[in-house]
Amino acid sequence: MTEHHHQSTRGEPRVALVTCAELPDLDADERLVLAPLAARGIAVTIAAWDDPAVDWAAHDLVVLRSPWDYAPRRAEFVAWADTVPRLVNPADVVRWNTDKRYLDELSAAGVPTVPTGWVAPGETWTPPAHGEYVIKPAVSAGSQDTGRYDLADPGHRELAAAHLRRLSDAGRLAMVQPYLTAVDTAGETALLYLTGPEGLRFSHAIRKGPMLTGPDLGPDGLYRAEEISPRAATPEQAAVAGRALAAVPGGAERLLYARVDLIPGPDGSPVLVELELTEPSLFLGQDALAPARLAEAIHTHLHRHRPASAR
Numbered sequence: 001m002t003e004h005h006h007q008s009t010r011g012e013p014r015v016a017l018v019t020c021a022e023l024p025d026l027d028a029d030e031r032l033v034l035a036p037l038a039a040r041g042i043a044v045t046i047a048a049w050d051d052p053a054v055d056w057a058a059h060d061l062v063v064l065r066s067p068w069d070y071a072p073r074r075a076e077f078v079a080w081a082d083t084v085p086r087l088v089n090p091a092d093v094v095r096w097n098t099d100k101r102y103l104d105e106l107s108a109a110g111v112p113t114v115p116t117g118w119v120a121p122g123e124t125w126t127p128p129a130h131g132e133y134v135i136k137p138a139v140s141a142g143s144q145d146t147g148r149y150d151l152a153d154p155g156h157r158e159l160a161a162a163h164l165r166r167l168s169d170a171g172r173l174a175m176v177q178p179y180l181t182a183v184d185t186a187g188e189t190a191l192l193y194l195t196g197p198e199g200l201r202f203s204h205a206i207r208k209g210p211m212l213t214g215p216d217l218g219p220d221g222l223y224r225a226e227e228i229s230p231r232a233a234t235p236e237q238a239a240v241a242g243r244a245l246a247a248v249p250g251g252a253e254r255l256l257y258a259r260v261d262l263i264p265g266p267d268g269s270p271v272l273v274e275l276e277l278t279e280p281s282l283f284l285g286q287d288a289l290a291p292a293r294l295a296e297a298i299h300t301h302l303h304r305h306r307p308a309s310a311r
Helices: 030-039 071-083 091-097 102-108 154-169 235-246 290-305
Strands: 014-019 043-048 061-064 117-119 132-137 147-150 174-178 188-196 199-208 228-231 257-264 270-276
Touching (some): 061 290, 071 091, 102 270, 132 154, 154 174
Antiparallel strands (some): 132 174, 188 257
């Protein structure tokens, strides 16, 4: 059992931070919120999402943080989320956001998004004659099973086909996207949003260095190491992020947190790569005030969810 209780007294609000069995004490970055939560008198339980011994209903709020092993078991994970009262982000958002076909919905809503093709299990894929492309599963976390291919290279074409076969044989929907070369120089920009009294508000932004150096050759752990540094978001990036958040089904005001990942497109303007609403790293260590902002966001949601008699 991976459940850890931090000392609780009667009347203290109880919050569960959800992780996976491989990270029983949370990822190091996620642990930065523990001290600010304790300072607010909030008792914390750290537990793996698939631990059958945990009573999720005994908590005033259940916060998804690092359940990063869910991708091969998405159906089980989404079904679990449906059973958890007072889950943030909410279970319907988890269902929508854990299948990257949401990118088509955001694109249809006018959000500039990386062009994406889909290859279902058993479908044949005819690769373009040239150009660099990224292949990954529609359900994934931590850049697992993700590769970059130069289709003018016959060896890469074979590896790309093999990658798609692996996903097809596993019954997984694949996505194919042009590789945005600006990531090699500009990197990726992630804009982090945390809830406040008036709803979601911008917290901080980071730069993520390029991660995809070549083909995917098989499993390599829970997530790939990332090169992260603080970054100032531009007004243009903030505008694209705002459009993406405005298109979230059910409204972004229900969210505890959101991360919007952007890369410059061919013309230099930002395009959405992913809208992370399920279990994103929030890079709390990249901004001195971010851990306290997350604690404040959790405190805000607690007051939304707790009955008045418990306050």
